[in-house]
Amino acid sequence: MLQGVLADRDAWSPVGECPIEKTMSAVGAKSSMLIMREAYYGTTRFDDFAKRVGITKAATSARLSELVNVGLLTKRRYQEPGQRARDEYVLTDVGVDFMPVVFAMFQWGREHLPNNRKLELTHLDCGADARVEVLCDNGHRVPLDELGMKLVRRSRAR
Amino acid sequence: MLQGVLADRDAWSPVGECPIEKTMSAVGAKSSMLIMREAYYGTTRFDDFAKRVGITKAATSARLSELVNVGLLTKRRYQEPGQRARDEYVLTDVGVDFMPVVFAMFQWGREHLPNNRKLELTHLDCGADARVEVLCDNGHRVPLDELGMKLVRRSRAR
DNA sequence: CGGGATCCCTAGCGATACTG
């Protein structure tokens, strides 16, 4: 299983070229993941992040700055009538693209770690339960033992 | 987007009941993710993990023990003819279930972080490119802005 | 409300040396 790509793996391991390693270095802090969870729930304000994630404001500040730098969130100035201007942190497209990471963790943890409360992902349009899977261009659900990797030559735009 | 579940969120945040937080606590170290990457490539031996992940043997030992405790890997004794018995670390079903986490990170990092080399996931059976997505029980690909959560009463077996 | 500054503790990790 997956043995066929062993030769290619040496092309980027262990010298820091691996996207997984870079992702973990950039946003791999536990509180970063939890801040992103809150962002998906609609949280945008500094103190709300701090309270709901359960970390100090110092940590919140540090993590939010990192997430803005990496591009998952963006800082936006807003002004409520009669109030002074404040900052809020809103999801970017890059941040939305990060959802599979957070929800795959959510799904695995819910399934395989001891917990009492249960939450399910749902497709809001049709109401059915949903989960993270690997899908190929021909529309097949890819069992994880049929998954391979290949090197391609150059960067491709989205 | 996703605002409808705000009330439910307070049911498990921030008191450590969140599956994402538990997952990060259990296997959230960067080298744990890289060890899992190697496991998916077929690596099973101690020194191979250490070399290919690029960490010391002390760190390798600590991470492997954690991964075995959590159940992602299992320790197996083997014996090559003419050699003495050795240990190897092999993927469990729980470990295979963790693949979406690692590959979602792989996918996001490859897409959104600066890098030169490119790798693609492929469906080995049909050869088509593959990616991590959210899928509902009715077979719809769920756009991430149509994703919701709901609380369910009790644990369900797989 | 939205932070920044300071102090301190802990976990992840590298380096090195030693064991069977």
Next chain:
DNA sequence: CAGTATCGCTAGGGATCCCG
């Protein structure tokens, strides 16, 4: 080859206080 033991560094993060 497959580890264990020790040391020291650094980043994540809590606690507390202060500021506009």
